[in-house]
Every structure is written in structure tokens, then in C-alpha cells.
Amino acid sequence: MAPTKEDRSGAPHETVLPEPAPDSSKTLSLQPSGGVKVGEDDIVVLHEVKKSFGEQEVLKGISIVAHRKETTVIIGGSGAGKTTLLRLIVALDRPTSGQILVEGEDISRLGERDLNRVRKKFGMVYQYAALLDSITVLENVAFPLVEHTKLSKKEIRERVMDKLEILGLDPKVVSSKFPSELSGGMRKRVGLARALMLEPPILVYDEPTSGLDPLTSRMVDDLIEEMRERFGVTSLVISHDIASCFRIAHQAVLLINGRVEACGTPDALLSSDSQIARDFVRQSGVDVASLTRVSR
Ligand SMILES: Nc1ncnc2c1ncn2[C@@H]1O[C@H](COP(=O)(O)OP(=O)(O)O)[C@@H](O)[C@H]1O
Numbered sequence: 001m002a003p004t005k006e007d008r009s010g011a012p013h014e015t016v017l018p019e020p021a022p023d024s025s026k027t028l029s030l031q032p033s034g035g036v037k038v039g040e041d042d043i044v045v046l047h048e049v050k051k052s053f054g055e056q057e058v059l060k061g062i063s064i065v066a067h068r069k070e071t072t073v074i075i076g077g078s079g080a081g082k083t084t085l086l087r088l089i090v091a092l093d094r095p096t097s098g099q100i101l102v103e104g105e106d107i108s109r110l111g112e113r114d115l116n117r118v119r120k121k122f123g124m125v126y127q128y129a130a131l132l133d134s135i136t137v138l139e140n141v142a143f144p145l146v147e148h149t150k151l152s153k154k155e156i157r158e159r160v161m162d163k164l165e166i167l168g169l170d171p172k173v174v175s176s177k178f179p180s181e182l183s184g185g186m187r188k189r190v191g192l193a194r195a196l197m198l199e200p201p202i203l204v205y206d207e208p209t210s211g212l213d214p215l216t217s218r219m220v221d222d223l224i225e226e227m228r229e230r231f232g233v234t235s236l237v238i239s240h241d242i243a244s245c246f247r248i249a250h251q252a253v254l255l256i257n258g259r260v261e262a263c264g265t266p267d268a269l270l271s272s273d274s275q276i277a278r279d280f281v282r283q284s285g286v287d288v289a290s291l292t293r294v295s296r
């Protein structure tokens with residue numbers, strides 16, 4: 001049971017809290033955590049999260065609930081605060097105030113050692129797969145295991161080969177290649193293999209379709225859905241791509257100027273009370289009625 005705020009008053013952020021029980025995910029059901037009610041399937045919960053940089057308040061009280069094994073897409077224009085929000089969720093930064101619960105645990109005041117443990121729950125998938133070009137596919141995908149585990153070289157190699165195969169790549173052919181020798185689609189799969197290496201419950205995609213042509217964007221949307229179905233992961237997608245949002249989101253969260261302007265199914269954005277939300281969809285120029293949803 002995490003200590004309450006009162007217990008910890010005056011304690012510096014660096015204080016290392018005791019490690020919770022290994023299967024803490026099973027104990028989270030409906031227990032109030034610092035006043036926030038969390039259901040069993042509420043895998044990521046943000047409550048009144050604020051973030052300032054100096055004088056500038058970038059996030060102005062964000063409350064979001066992401067459900068387990070669903071896809072939540074956070075959309076918004078440039079400068080809305082999407083990247084800032086993402087960094088708070090994956091425990092790379094702390095909020096100025098408010099609470100962030102990951103599998104029921106409030107991570108907003110954790111010390112560095114605990115934050116490291118929390119970070120392993122998130123597999124990060126970057127826009128251009130973000131593979132290192134100077135090392136082989138094997139070394140790229142092995143990276144999280146080298147970084148976070150004490151497995152032997154042989155074990156790491158075996159796990160990497162397995163993962164490549166699971167993702168539909170021929171490990172014998174692909175593992176010794178350099179990223180530049182692969183097609184865009186294969187690079188995406190290698191990036192996913194790396195993100196899945198520590199078997200995280202949550203995959204986080206930062207602008208996965210940004211800068212891609214419509215056909216490749218659709219392929220990436222299919223891939224996001226495939227990962228969710230095959231590995232039972234929860235997907236958090238940061239995007240400004242309305243078409244992608246309508247294809248993959250169970251829940252769309254529209255972030256405008258550091259606030260949640262609207263939240264619900266993508267279709268609900270169209271009929272939202274918020275004129276800003278309706279305009280955001282309309283002004284994207286995307287004919288959302290013509291989009292085919294990725295199967296779910
Ligand atoms: N580390 C930082 N220091 C100061 N300002 C920042 C920092 N990170 C983001 N900002 C500011 O926060 C605002 C939102 O940025 P960001 O979260 O990157 O938006 P988005 O990803 O939606 O484009 C911008 O005005 C940006 O300048």
C-alpha cells in the first residue's frame with residue numbers, strides 16, 4: 001500500500017520507496033489511491049495533472065482514463081502539450097501537481113529507482129522506428145535486455161531471434177543486417193520487436209504516422225491494431241492524424257492548449273458540445289465517414 005501524501009510530507013522526491021509486491025496489479029481493484037478511484041481495467045489514470053516549465057503552464061489539469069487492452073489516441077495540434085503529457089505518463093518527467101496512476105500505482109512522486117521500474121511497463125515506438133544505423137538489427141533489438149536485465153549473451157540472442165520471428169521477420173536473414181538495408185515496413189517491425197522485448201503491458205507510439213504517405217499510414221495503423229490483438233497490449237498513441245485516430249481509437253482525447261477539450265469515441269468528437277472539437281475534426285480536411293476502421 002503506497003503511503004499517503006500526509007505520510008510523506010516534507011520527504012524529498014529522491015526518497016526511495018519500498019518495492020511493492022511483485023503482483024501488485026492484482027491488488028489494485030477499486031482501492032482508492034490518494035483519493036482517486038481506480039478500476040481493474042483502468043491501466044493508466046491521470047487526475048488533474050498540471051505541468052509548468054518556469055512561468056509557462058503547459059498542462060492545465062488533465063484527467064484521462066486509459067482502459068486495459070484498448071487504444072487511446074491523444075490528438076491535438078502542435079504545441080498542445082502532447083509530448084509533455086507523454087513524458088509524464090512514461091515516467092520520464094514528473095508532474096507539477098496531480099496524480100498519475102499506472103496499474104494502480106501513483107507514480108507522480110516516486111523516486112528514481114521506482115521510476116525505472118515503472119518505465120519498463122512501457123514499450124516506446126518512435127516515428128521512424130528510431131533504430132541505430134551503426135549497429136545490427138540484433139544489437140538494436142537486444143538493447144532493452146542489455147540495459148535492463150542480466151541475461152547472458154546467448155539468452156539475449158535467443159530471445160531476440162524469437163521476437164523477430166513472432167513479428168513476421170526471418171531472424172536468420174534480418175538479424176545480421178543493418179537498419180538501412182531494410183524496407184520501411186520491416187524497420188517498423190524491428191522497432192516493435194525492440195519495444196516488446198521486455199513484454200510491457202503498454203505500448204506507446206509517438207506520432208507513428210506523422211510524415212508518412214496515406215498507404216504507409218494505413219499499414220502502421222494495421223500494425224498498431226495487430227500488436228494489440230496478438231500481444232494483448234494497451235496502446236497509447238500520440239498523434240495529430242485525424243484519419244489514424246478514427247481508424248484505431250477506442251477513445252480519442254483531444255488536447256487543446258494544455259486542456260482536454262473533448263474525450264470519447266472518435267465519432268463523439270463530431271457531435272461534441274465543443275465547437276472547437278467539431279472544428280478540429282472538420283478542419284483536418286479528412287472525410288472521416290469514408291474511413292475504414294481497423295478490425296477490433
Ligand atoms: N522541457 C521544456 N522546457 C520548457 N518548455 C517546454 C519544455 N517541453 C515543452 N515545453 C513547451 O511546452 C509547450 C508544449 O510542447 P509539447 O508538449 O512539445 O507540445 P506538442 O507535442 O503537442 O507539440 C510548448 O510551448 C513548448 O515550448
Ligand SMILES: [Mg+2]
Nearest residue numbers: 079082083084
Ligand atoms: Mg510533440
